Structures are given as structure tokens and as C-alpha cells.
Amino acid sequence: MVAARSGCSATVIDSGPAVGGQYYLGAQSPEGGSGLSYAALRRAFDGLVAARGIDLRLSTYAYALQRHADGFVLRTRGDDRHRHRVSEIGARTVVMATGAFDRQLPFPGWTLPGVMSGGGAQALVKGSGVLPGQRIVVAGTGPFLLAVAYALISAGGNVVAVVEANEPLNLARHARAALPAAGKTADLARFVSALARKRVPYLRRHRVRRAEGLDRLESITISRVDSEWHPVSGTDQVLECDALAIGYGFTAQTDLAGQVGAHMRIGSDGGLAIAVDDRQRTSIAGLIAAGETTGIGGVDLARLEGVIAGVAAVEHCGRRSALSESAIGRGTRDVARLRGFADALHATFPLRPGWRADVDDATLVCRCEEVSAAKVRDAVSDLGALDARSVKLLTRAGMGWCQGRVCAPTVDALCGFDTAESLIGGSYRPVAVPVPLGAIASDRMSP
Amino acid sequence: MSADASKSSGSVSPTVDFTFDGTPYRVPEGQTVAAALISHGVVSWRHTRVGEQPRGILCGIGVCFDCLITLNGQPNVRACVTRIETGDVVCSQEGCGFGD
Structure with missing residues (x-):
């Protein structure tokens, strides 16, 4: 403009x-x-x-x-x-x-239909006027979870709980340097009070450990977690739900x-x-x-x-x-x-390493190429991969339709290759959206 | 599962008729293929190539390609960003969608 x-x-x-x-x-x-x-x-x-x-x-x-x-x-x-x-x-x-x-972290059951990103759930309800399910849990970390829950509640959705892995109250400490963002804080307050009115629990320092269901989501197990996101034993809780809107930042x-x-x-x-x-x-x-x-x-x-x-x-x-x-x-x-x-x-809602322990061998890390965590770990421990690129070449993780957009950072993290260099290397995509080869070829041949 | 779809006062909102795996469905205009299916309780419309596992939407905004579907004979269409249109023939997709 x-x-x-x-x-x-x-x-x-x-x-x-x-x-x-x-x-x-x-x-x-x-x-x-x-x-x-x-x-x-x-x-x-x-x-x-x-x-x-x-x-x-x-x-x-x-x-x-x-x-x-x-x-x-x-x-x-x-x-x-x-x-x-x-x-x-x-x-x-x-x-x-x-x-x-939305940034995703893999966990057992995350490929079940009904598990979707927070942004995806928001797009369904805001873009198409459709709720993602009848009992919805919103989970992950960040203020965006509140925006998603707010959008769902405003459309008449039944939000069972908002599961936040960090402690939002830490914002008071981190935001002191940047206090005059009044509009933002007002938005957050509006979201939290909407949750309170509908008696939707905002479970702080809780994290989704796994999703269960036969061929679609039926329930999730959540636990209380410490500041490193390691579960506190004896705090497991099962929440029945048919939709999980999840995201760990963007x-x-x-x-x-x-x-x-x-x-x-x-x-x-x-x-x-x-x-x-x-x-x-x-x-x-x-x-x-x-x-x-x-x-x-x-x-x-x-x-x-x-x-x-x-x-x-x-x-x-x-x-x-x-x-x-x-x-x-x-x-x-x-x-x-x-x-x-x-x-x-970001300082209030960081990613902490405790999620990695939940990723069992069978959990798919790369959804497109269906590569399990076991295969990714084997590439390092048995096959001697020394960098993210080798892991990709050995396992096909990151070679599918999404070109590693969803899994590249988590593969890095699971292999201990989560450096800036690796993140940058894994983000290089010569073609940003799949294009039919025939379309490119005919374009080139036309005079 | 529709969320207040027809808020607009009095006027009958236009609808779209399509089929999914042969069954006819009707939804309000302007929805994505994914939304149209989810509003009718269909949460999965693809089986994966290797593990033959059911998949629905993940990112929901066109990035992850998990929600691929066959639309009017064309496989690998993203259900989450493609608007449903009247007369669409939507089919669930097996593997890469080319019947291998």
C-alpha cells in the first residue's frame, strides 16, 4: 500500500x-x-x-x-x-x-486424526465456521493457545482444557523491560477472562504426553511438568477429547x-x-x-x-x-x-528439553515419509551420522511433501544437532511449494 | 458441529453440494474441503503410503501436506486450503493417490 x-x-x-x-x-x-x-x-x-x-x-x-x-x-x-x-x-x-x-513437537499418537495444530483449529473455526470436534483440548505453549481457545469458545465450542507447558505468570518478570505494550496485555486478559467465564481450566505447567485412540483421537494423557518439562511422577491425567489443537510457538x-x-x-x-x-x-x-x-x-x-x-x-x-x-x-x-x-x-514460553523423553521408538518423527524416532536415533548411534544432512539421507526424514518444515528442527533436537547452522541448512528449499514438472517444462518450451 | 454458521440475519445462506466417496453432502458456501468433511464428522480421508495409517489435517494452513485428498480425479490436493465447490467429487486417497 x-x-x-x-x-x-x-x-x-x-x-x-x-x-x-x-x-x-x-x-x-x-x-x-x-x-x-x-x-x-x-x-x-x-x-x-x-x-x-x-x-x-x-x-x-x-x-x-x-x-x-x-x-x-x-x-x-x-x-x-x-x-x-x-x-x-x-x-x-x-x-x-x-x-x-505452528511449531510441532512429536509425541506418541500425534498422527491420529483429530490431532491438529492450534492454527489449523483456528482456521477451521474462523475461516469456515466449523469446530474441530465436540470435546476440544488446546495445548502446547504460548499466548496463542489462549487466542485459539477464545476463537473456539466464541463459536460455541466445548473446550475441555487449555494445557500450557510453561508458567505464564513469569511474563511479569520478563515483560518489565517492555511494559508499554498495553494493547497486547489487554488481549491476553480478555482471553483469560473468557476462559474463566466458561470455567475452562487453564492448566499451567502441564504437558500432553501422548494421544490415544484406534483410528482417531479418543483421549490424551497429560502430566504436570517441571520447568524443564520433565513430568512429575504420579500426576498423569487422562482427558477424553476428539480434537486436540496443539502448538509450541511458530x-x-x-x-x-x-x-x-x-x-x-x-x-x-x-x-x-x-x-x-x-x-x-x-x-x-x-x-x-x-x-x-x-x-x-x-x-x-x-x-x-x-x-x-x-x-x-x-x-x-x-x-x-x-x-x-x-x-x-x-x-x-x-x-x-x-x-x-x-x-x-518468548522468554516466558520457551521450548524446554523434557519433551524428548516421551518420543518413544515407535513415534513417527517425520510424518510425510513415516520415519520413526528409532530410525532417526539409529542413524546417529549405529550408522554414525554426524550431521542433520546425513540423518536425512540415511532415513528420508525431511524428504517428503512438507520438505522437513514440520520435522527438521525436531530431528535436529533428537539427534543433538540443534545448532544454528543445522537449522539454517535444514530450511533450504529450492522449491517452496510443489510444482508439477510438466507445468515447468511446458512453460519453458513455449516461445 | 457447525459453529454459528448462519449468523447473517434471515437470509438463506448459499450452500454447496458435493460427494465424498460417493455419499452426497451439503455445506454452507465458503468452507474448505477439510472443514466440509469435519463438519460431517469425517476426520480422516487418507491412508499413508507405508504404514497405511489414517490421516486428517495437521497444520490446517497448507504447509504440512498431511491432509492430501483426491479431488475430481486429481490426487494430492490439500483439503485444508482448497475451497469446496458445487459438483466436486471428493475421494479418500490411498498412498500417493496414483493407485500403485
Whole structure:
């Protein structure tokens, strides 16, 4: 929007059927964080599309980014109904805001139908108006669990419990440095009071140990855990449920940046993020990144970063942005403040190592290629693998449809290879979304 | 299991008719294939290649490819991000979906 307002020609590529991403899920959600409503954002955006001729391409996936002359070539394909529809777009500058997805940890039974990510459950109810089950448990760690439970409860869902592995009250200690994020704290308070009204237990320092069921989820076993997430003996509890919405923070979608060799960093949540400067510029000239992909931080931060990114894009094209210097300065200061609050949240809701002991030999670590924890461990102990790549080549873990998006960090952790280098190596994906070879071939052969 | 689907005042919301493994279903317009099936109590629509285990949705936002389904004869369509349309013939998927 900043780019279009400043007189640049802009193309917007969105994989969804409507703009707004996972936060807004195409207007179905009345609110997305504090501040601007979707309706207001959408009105402003639609106005610009009409007035400034933004080339809006919905239901379109960017699968590859390449440097080309003094800019980039972005390759796209259609949605799953039209995946043969490939196209390429040239650009002086690219702003990537590819978001994030729930980080998963494997546990016995996690492949049973009915076990899904928190984001998946939220998408079902916010995007399609469908509840994931009749007795739902929300579990994992982080404030997002509360947002998921809130969305489910608001839609009339029966949430049996929210199972949080960390101690949320630690936020008071960590957030002191970043206190003026009042809107955020108000959101959390609203979520917690909604749980209390519906008498939904918020079980702190509890963790899902396993899921049970024949061919679908029937129950889960949870335990109280210590600060390292090791279970406290004698505290096992069985909760009957037909849906489990689970997530341990998020993993940023960094694929396109990785393809052109942009520098990565390890975020305060332990996950990978694209390294950017105070104008959202990556290490590759002309490639700008905003939102979760530069470090998990939530909707308000993402929106602010988007504005700053727009300014950087305009400047890279040799124009002056429509925003004043003081507005930009205010924006970058707000970004820093919200980033500080995100860091406090990550310090409050970290990943602790106790989960690893629950991953028994039979548990699948890589769901796509159906690789068990035993095979992954054998690759190290019996076959002598010394790095993540060798484990992948020996076991096929990470070689399936998702290209290791779900399992690469956990395979690293189970093998003791969880270094920054390994995380970065495991995130390299030359093709970000599967494309039919025939589609690429016919595209190349057409004159 | 529908959550307040028809909140809009009075007007009859448009619906979509499709079949899943030969059985006809009707859902409100705008749902994903996964949501349409889950709203009818179907939580799994694929068996894996190796262990022949049932799978449904995991990430639910198009990243993990666990929810693959055969749509109008085309295998490996993500049920979680593909909107259901009238006349769709949806079939559960065995293995890679090409009948090997």
C-alpha cells in the first residue's frame, strides 16, 4: 500500500482466496489484534487497487525467487485446483511476508486424526465456521493457545482444557523491560477472562504426553511438568477429547529468502528468522521482509513492519515514500518496542528439553515419509551420522511433501544437532511449494 | 458441529453440494474441503503410503501436506486450503493417490 501510494507499480501475490493472511482469514474474523479492523484495512487496500492499479494475484503461490539483472524473478503457480498454471514476474524489489506456521513437537499418537495444530483449529473455526470436534483440548505453549481457545469458545465450542507447558505468570518478570505494550496485555486478559467465564481450566505447567485412540483421537494423557518439562511422577491425567489443537510457538516461512541466500538469524524463540535491519532490509539488496518471517511477534508488529518495508521498497526503487520521516521514525521505534514485548513472551514460553523423553521408538518423527524416532536415533548411534544432512539421507526424514518444515528442527533436537547452522541448512528449499514438472517444462518450451 | 454458521440475519445462506466417496453432502458456501468433511464428522480421508495409517489435517494452513485428498480425479490436493465447490467429487486417497 505504501508502495502504491508512493507511485510505484506494485504486484501483490497472496496464496489465499482473499487478502489478509492467517490473522484475518478473509473478513471472517472481526478483529485481528488491537488497532485497525480488517474492514478498515480492506477498504483502504481495495481503494488503492482501484486507484493505483495494484496487480492483485490471489490464490497464487510464489514457489521460487531468483536474482536477475538488477532485480528478481519470482515464479508462481496457481492454487491446488490450478497448480499447472505457472507464471513468472520480474521486480526491482520484493517484499516477502510469508508468515509462519505452528511449531510441532512429536509425541506418541500425534498422527491420529483429530490431532491438529492450534492454527489449523483456528482456521477451521474462523475461516469456515466449523469446530474441530465436540470435546476440544488446546495445548502446547504460548499466548496463542489462549487466542485459539477464545476463537473456539466464541463459536460455541466445548473446550475441555487449555494445557500450557510453561508458567505464564513469569511474563511479569520478563515483560518489565517492555511494559508499554498495553494493547497486547489487554488481549491476553480478555482471553483469560473468557476462559474463566466458561470455567475452562487453564492448566499451567502441564504437558500432553501422548494421544490415544484406534483410528482417531479418543483421549490424551497429560502430566504436570517441571520447568524443564520433565513430568512429575504420579500426576498423569487422562482427558477424553476428539480434537486436540496443539502448538509450541511458530516456525517462520523463510523459503524464498533462503533461495537467494539472505542471512538468517536465530530468533529469541529459538526458531529461524530472516535477518533484517531497521528498515526491514535483508542482506540481499532489494529483498525486504516483514512480519513473522523476520521473527515471530504477532499481528500488530507484522502490520507495522509491513509499512516500514513498503518505505524501504519505495526507496530501493529510487523514489521518495509518501510517509514523512517522523512517521517512519515513530514506526521503527514502535517496531522495536513490540519486538521487545515479543522477546519477553518468548522468554516466558520457551521450548524446554523434557519433551524428548516421551518420543518413544515407535513415534513417527517425520510424518510425510513415516520415519520413526528409532530410525532417526539409529542413524546417529549405529550408522554414525554426524550431521542433520546425513540423518536425512540415511532415513528420508525431511524428504517428503512438507520438505522437513514440520520435522527438521525436531530431528535436529533428537539427534543433538540443534545448532544454528543445522537449522539454517535444514530450511533450504529450492522449491517452496510443489510444482508439477510438466507445468515447468511446458512453460519453458513455449516461445 | 457447525459453529454459528448462519449468523447473517434471515437470509438463506448459499450452500454447496458435493460427494465424498460417493455419499452426497451439503455445506454452507465458503468452507474448505477439510472443514466440509469435519463438519460431517469425517476426520480422516487418507491412508499413508507405508504404514497405511489414517490421516486428517495437521497444520490446517497448507504447509504440512498431511491432509492430501483426491479431488475430481486429481490426487494430492490439500483439503485444508482448497475451497469446496458445487459438483466436486471428493475421494479418500490411498498412498500417493496414483493407485500403485
